[in-house]
Amino acid sequence: MHKIRFILEQYMERKVLLVCCAVGLLGLLSAAAGFGAESTRIKRSQVKFVSTSQCEYPDTPAFGLGVTAAVALMLAQIIINVSTGGNCCKRRPQPSNSNSTVARFVFVIAFFLLLAGAALNHRHGVGSMYAGNYDCYVVKPGVFAGGALLSFASAVLGIVYYVNLNSAKNSDMSCGGSMSSPSNLKSQSRCPLQEQFLQRKNSRENLDRFIPNRSAMDFDFANMMLTEGRKGKENPAVSSPSREAYRKQLAEAMNMNRSRILAFKNKPPAPVEMFPREFSSLQQDKPTKPRRHIPQTSEKTLDAPDLVDDYYLNLLDWGSCNVLAIALASTVYLWDASHGSTSELVTFEDGVGSVTSVSWAPDGRHIAIGLDSSEVQLWDSVAKKQLRTLRGCHRSRVGSLAWNNHILTTGGMDGCIVNNDVRIRSHIVETYRGHEQEVCGLKWSASGQQLASGGNDNLLHIWDRSVASSNSPTQWLHRLEDHTAAVKALAWCPFQGNLLASGGGGGDRCIKFWNTHTGACLNSVDTGSQVCALLWNKNERELLSSHGFTQNQLTLWKYPSMAKIAELTGHTSRVLYMAQSPDGCTVASAAGDETLRFWNVFGVPEVAKPAPKANPEPFAHLNRIR
CATH class of the missing domain: 2.130.10.10 (YVTN repeat-like/Quinoprotein amine dehydrogenase)
Structure with missing residues (x-):
């Protein structure tokens, strides 16, 4: 069992390393392509007016770099989702994690900036009119750069989320508990007519000490018994037969002949018989049928x-x-x-x-x-x-x-x-x-x-x-x-x-x-x-x-x-x-x-009692009487 667990841990470590490397490389590629698109984007000084309403744009690699950055970012996000069982291929519910939410939010913004910048940078043709004058549109500075930074941040957050999730799984595996939690029970593939096992709470949980009621304790008697007993053991010569007889009579008079020092309550007095035993035996109560226990939970x-x-x-x-x-x-x-x-x-x-x-x-x-x-x-x-x-x-x-x-x-x-x-x-x-x-x-x-x-x-x-x-x-x-x-x-x-x-x-x-x-x-x-x-x-x-x-x-x-x-x-x-x-x-x-x-609501059926044998008649075993 330990060998199998060791192999699984080694496999999980390799998988984590591969996923982190792949996502990191894709994040770096997306960031590099984004910064490249920022440096090669069309500047306003590079645009020429062919006519009053026609703009001439130069050819730049910014469009290809922007698309490449967006695709690399998308691949990184897909790898994270597949590895963690995310929304696109959800196999089981995952624990809530703020890194996952932030990573997805950053990914959406970065992906939008990169694609929008690439599309707008590739726009050619008639310029836009502002205040009665035609103006040739160019992508604002920092669009590709912002997308590049956010894409790298999205990849880093995704890696952090994946590593945290994997470490949580490993800690669960190391606990060795084969019993799944109730939430996991619902999410597992269900086989027909298979018994459900619910995790029971530890028997030592939610327990408290029992503090007895001390009103039934005689502390004076307890103190006397402890101290007098010690004195008797320390000074055995002091005691004499007359002193011992006096002590016994005094104990009987004061109701001090008790074997236990600490007690919750005194024993009840013996019942007094109002009627002689021979008369009470004549009046026997009818046997009462025991009340059936009905379990309140399913068996x-x-x-x-x-x-x-x-x-x-x-x-x-x-x-x-x-x-x-x-x-x-x-x-x-x-x-x-x-x-x-x-x-x-x-x-x-x-x-x-x-x-x-x-x-x-x-x-x-x-x-x-x-x-x-x-x-x-x-x-x-x-x-x-x-x-x-x-x-x-x-x-x-x-x-x-x-x-x-x-x-x-x-x-x-x-x-x-x-x-x-x-x-x-x-x-x-x-x-x-x-x-x-x-x-x-x-x-x-x-x-x-x-x-x-x-x-x-x-x-x-x-x-x-x-x-x-x-x-x-x-x-x-x-x-x-x-x-x-x-x-x-x-x-x-x-x-x-x-x-x-x-x-x-x-x-x-x-x-x-x-x-x-x-x-x-x-x-x-x-x-x-x-x-x-x-x-x-x-x-x-x-x-x-x-x-x-x-x-x-x-x-x-x-x-x-x-x-x-x-x-x-x-x-x-x-x-x-x-x-x-x-x-x-x-x-x-x-x-x-x-x-x-x-x-088990109807209880156990009563075993049928055998019918009592009839008393045989005299001479019943004889076929005829002479």
Whole structure:
């Protein structure tokens, strides 16, 4: 490691030397050419009047020298910019430096003076009229000289800035810290689903001494113990048995039999039992369930570059095999939660369009991918092989997907909902029509009998397979119009089959609970911000919601009181997508800030207790009794 660092330092020193030499030589060349142009510029005495309005200028090398000086100055500035990662080829943010600003300002003035002087010195033809008389224009003295001086100064300032910047980099490298600062983390090239590491503060920083409260200390007793103990050791002959017995009795009377000189507080007195022990054992308190700790920060954070910030899409899903799928632009990535490994499933060409929805099949191996081109593709995630393409379902993008065993339900921007049987060639088996705008939310109930759909038309439909397949005038079971914004967030209750939670967009901001058998709204809660996603806790009566502006938080609610249990913050943009792990404990959230965060919000599931064995009946092991 030290050898590699030594080689890097040697390389950096050579690079600095070459850059400084090149910029210095170009600066000297620019200055020399500028002074040469100043000495060879056209003087007023060299101009002759051919006629009353015609001037004759002599040929001088000032024009070529001025252009040469400007070009040399430009090359020097380009080298400085490339070496420091400046504005023209910016690769990472640089620390602010006054030398850089002054150098660029001086460069602009010098470059303008040199080019303007060369152009004006090369002007021929009719003179200018001043006060009714024609005058032949010549370049003022000092224009080229000023440009030459400023060009040299610009080169020197550029060298100083580059050397200071390089020394700062070397000092950072010598510190040996492989951990980058947060600002550098943002500027580095980001790989999909790579964990972010934030620099932790030193544990010894911002600490203070603990100064105890001395009101509990008996300084007189402490002084006596220290002095009397020393006297006893110095004069052992003075002590006698009677004196020692008197000292012990006096210590007991004055409460001086304490082992510690310095103490923060005295021990509390022993409690007095009001009732006999045999009676208190009869009244035992009921065992109270320990309160679950909910971490307020995310357990893990992964980068999700190019995540589409679109409220109406569904780009995140967690399969039953503990593999999380996320769509970033035109690519679908798989993150194995068991091992933390990332793999790319597929990248679609520009003709196919971007990914608009992903959904795992119940087996956890096959995944459906909705595309902007109105197609839906089925993939084998283990073999990374495309199985089939479903066409003809929609006329525009497919923004929502939901599985019901072998039935894949798709919702599109055209407002249609299509049930596809993926086992047969003619896959379209049912089409539901009821939405007037894009379908952005689809969820099947646990029984597979009812389907909830939410759309951009502020409508929530409950579809029942028996009603939809009958000859009723309407296909839907219930058409719910209480929301005043788009309905995307949908979640069926795991402990009550006919209970559905729905969340509205920015104009509604409400979470509503529905009895899907009767269509009645059981409760409505104003959350104060856009509701993007909803998830039920599989182990407790709790509901988790993700939100947009202004806090971009995740809120955990207690059902049915809808009291806030916790608010989880960390995202800096609206939390568009949520997915739940197969064990129901961890929640993944993806937001418009292009990060994927994991929250241990639902705790650890309780281990199922084995059923107690029934007491065997007498003679149960005998087949017959004689």
